[in-house]
Amino acid sequence: MTFDDYVRVRGPALVRLARLIAGDRHLGEDLVQEVLTKAFPRWGRIVAGGRPDVYLRQMLVNAHISWRRKRSSAELVDGDTRVERADRADIGAETAARDAIWRQIRLLPTNQRVAVVLRYYEDLDDVAIAEILNCSPVTVRTHIMRGLAALRAREGSLR
């Protein structure tokens, strides 16, 4: 499979995942572009490794962590959707609940947020997530449990 073929088939999923990992639509799209730009010259080796999906997801997570290092956390947290949606007056109860939980997901520490996204959006198991996060499956469970505990606690405080 050529690089362009892969991006046409798997690119949309990668973009959607990046939006969630970055917590911001535009940052996510920039993140994918940066990762694919780095992957392109080594595409032959990546394909030879047999698991380009895993490799590119690892690159995505690592690139996001590098970005956070370079940028202030405030810049990442105060993205566009948060402000736009909080001001909507005619928001339905379900939409409001989704909106609230998304805002809280974005506030989770990076590893917890990525683990929650990979579990609940990508539907990956602990072992697959551990491979992407470069940690043990036990650590993945801890990230997810801590993330859920934080979301539950913050959900309670919003009531």
Added chain:
Amino acid sequence: MNDVIVAALRENAEGDERIEQLLTAVHAGARHRQNRRVGAALLSVLAATTLLIGSSAWWPGNRGTVPIPETAAARPPATGGMNAIEAPEVVGSDPTLFHLDVADLRGWSSVAWSSGRNGHEELVAETSEGGEVRIELSRDPQTLAQRGGVTGSAMVWGNTAETTDYGDRHMVRWQPAPGLWAQVRSGVDAADALRIAESVRLDRVFRCAVPFRLVGFEATTLVKCATHFTVLYARGSPKPTVLPIALGPWGEVWLSIGGDPQTEYQVAMTQAQVAASGMPAQRITRVPARMTPPPSPAKAGWEVPAGEATAYVWGFGAPDEAVMTALVGAIRPVDDVLDMESWPTGPFG
């Protein structure tokens, strides 16, 4: 809540992906990077030449003389006993003991110690930027095995170390004592991984502290214990202090009960207050508790509110319902989970 999370993630992931535009931008970016790489190669030749002419002071052999910085404060309670250098066989032999430490916690936002019975101990830190540093100590080098990467060598406290560059992360592995292997993995850069490796200390022993006791369960059921700290620095202070903000401290134990090695139970507790309106009416041995959907791959879960904290009991493999409820009833939380001084230095008793 899981359904809301899934719906929220789907809603915020969707949108126009514009793949052809993305491909055009990627190809243009790749060409630009290639041009920059040629320029950078020429500059690095110039820089290396300058360094050779101007420098003669730094040699790897000087590393062993660097003094160990003063130890910071945010740690589990220390105890006596043989350390990892004196007796490598103690590593990963008692889940209530940690034999792994670092001299400097600066730049880290959280640090977690964990120990099991499988000859392996681990210290995982999250940097303030969200990266992860993983330090492992093992009696079996196979448990530290990594695939691929570009290998090299370095020195860590007089020991020859193997370095591996995976591009996005870096690994340093060395043998601090016969029969014992240590490994640092860092996502920052190779120099950072080596700096952390040199800050690893193996001359201390700590106890696993958790914010609860389990009454009526045998210590022999314990297979793993972990303590998580949030590290925070007071303004102007060079030393970190433990400040239990939001979800700061966290203690967890893993138990094997019933003889099935595939079935394990996890009891964890952290600061996560359940809203008064959400307090469960059900009680297990006078403890308010409720069953809760477990995070995969756990098969069963209980949530136990305890003041400003919440305990969780998760069952993995084929958990026994009676054991789950017995664990819920056995939890004796500390009065104030935020006061880490009050945590017992062991999960049983």
